[in-house]
Amino acid sequence: MRMAWVVAAFAALVGLLAAGLTRDPREVPSPLIGKPAPAFELPLLHAPDKSFSQKDMLGKVWVMNVWASWCPPCLVEHPVVTALAKSGLAPVVGLNYKDRREDALPWLQRNGDPFQLSVADADGRIAMDYGVYGVPETYVIDRGGLIRYKHIGPLTPEAVRDKVAPLIKELARAG
Amino acid sequence: MRASLLVLALAAGAVLAQDPALDKRVTGLAHELRCLVCQNQTIADSNAPLAVDLRNQIREQLARGASEREVIDFMVARYGDFVLYKPPFKATTLALWLGPFALLAAGALLLWRRLARRRAPAPQLTEAERARAAKLLE
Numbered sequence: 001m002r003m004a005w006v007v008a009a010f011a012a013l014v015g016l017l018a019a020g021l022t023r024d025p026r027e028v029p030s031p032l033i034g035k036p037a038p039a040f041e042l043p044l045l046h047a048p049d050k051s052f053s054q055k056d057m058l059g060k061v062w063v064m065n066v067w068a069s070w071c072p073p074c075l076v077e078h079p080v081v082t083a084l085a086k087s088g089l090a091p092v093v094g095l096n097y098k099d100r101r102e103d104a105l106p107w108l109q110r111n112g113d114p115f116q117l118s119v120a121d122a123d124g125r126i127a128m129d130y131g132v133y134g135v136p137e138t139y140v141i142d143r144g145g146l147i148r149y150k151h152i153g154p155l156t157p158e159a160v161r162d163k164v165a166p167l168i169k170e171l172a173r174a175g
Numbered sequence: 176m177r178a179s180l181l182v183l184a185l186a187a188g189a190v191l192a193q194d195p196a197l198d199k200r201v202t203g204l205a206h207e208l209r210c211l212v213c214q215n216q217t218i219a220d221s222n223a224p225l226a227v228d229l230r231n232q233i234r235e236q237l238a239r240g241a242s243e244r245e246v247i248d249f250m251v252a253r254y255g256d257f258v259l260y261k262p263p264f265k266a267t268t269l270a271l272w273l274g275p276f277a278l279l280a281a282g283a284l285l286l287w288r289r290l291a292r293r294r295a296p297a298p299q300l301t302e303a304e305r306a307r308a309a310k311l312l313e
Contacts, residue, residue, distance in 0.1 A: 029255055029257075030254075030255060031251065031252060031253070031254070031255040031256075032253070098224070124225075124228055128228065128229075128232065128253060129253065130253070131253040131254050131255075133211035133212060133225055133254065134211070134212060134225075
């Protein structure tokens with residue numbers, strides 16, 4: 001009887017630890033979900049004399065992808081981001097993070113430019129407001145300008161299929 | 176070019192080192208905040224680019240007259256409670272804070288019960304049992 005108790009307690013502990021092992025400690029829940037996307041006004045990567053603000057997207061469901069030419073995982077996820085943009089589900093805006101224009105533009109030329117536009121966050125200040133801590137990161141923002149989802153790390157086809165795409169469709173329907 | 180950069184770096188260093196009190200506050204805060212890139216380091220210990228940015232952000236805000244509390248709130252608003260090296264005491268962290276004490280109490284209770292049982296006096300024998308024992312010992 002006593003032995004059964006010990007075994008049960010041990011099994012519970014193993015279960016708890018096993019569940020903990022399946023979770024990714026790098027995925028820190030963002031406190032920004034459900035909050036307004038932090039305001040910014042940044043120069044366009046392609047035309048630094050023009051600027052873009054998150055306000056320009058009010059009324060649309062859109063995706064913001066944080067990327068940099070120096071970031072290898074960004075190259076890994078690039079085909080996925082490209083496919084998402086090509087699907088036409090939602091416009092994808094690039095936030096070019098702590099990059100140099102002379103590096104970023106050739107990178108887009110080499111790998112293709114899926115973005116409706118990219119803005120240059122050269123000192124990473126706006127990314128800090130968005131709680132970016134590891135590029136790439138991807139945000140889904142709704143018509144009212146609220147952040148609805150944040151993906152940390154390279155976007156995968158599974159994440160798009162199971163999370164991002166259904167969410168965009170739902171938000172678009174919600175009007 | 177290189178020489179002028181060096182001069183610039185030295186000048187910047189001199190400006191930054193001018194205020195030891197501010198330095199102390201920056202370091203103090205940096206030791207309380209977690210580096211999100213290398214998660215088991217504080218941003219004071221880490222040299223990840225983000226940690227450098229966050230240290231600069233702390234310095235800037237303190238220099239502008241912000242309080243420690245305001246800087247911490249700024250970080251938590253962006254990165255969540257996870258950025259705090261010492262987690263806050265609230266409903267979702269109750270198990271974290273109280274769990275060890277609960278385990279200690281449970282262990283103490285178990286030990287106490289076991290010791291009490293061991294210390295219990297030997298059961299009294301009835302007359303019949305006494306007689307039987309005496310017989311066996313003969």
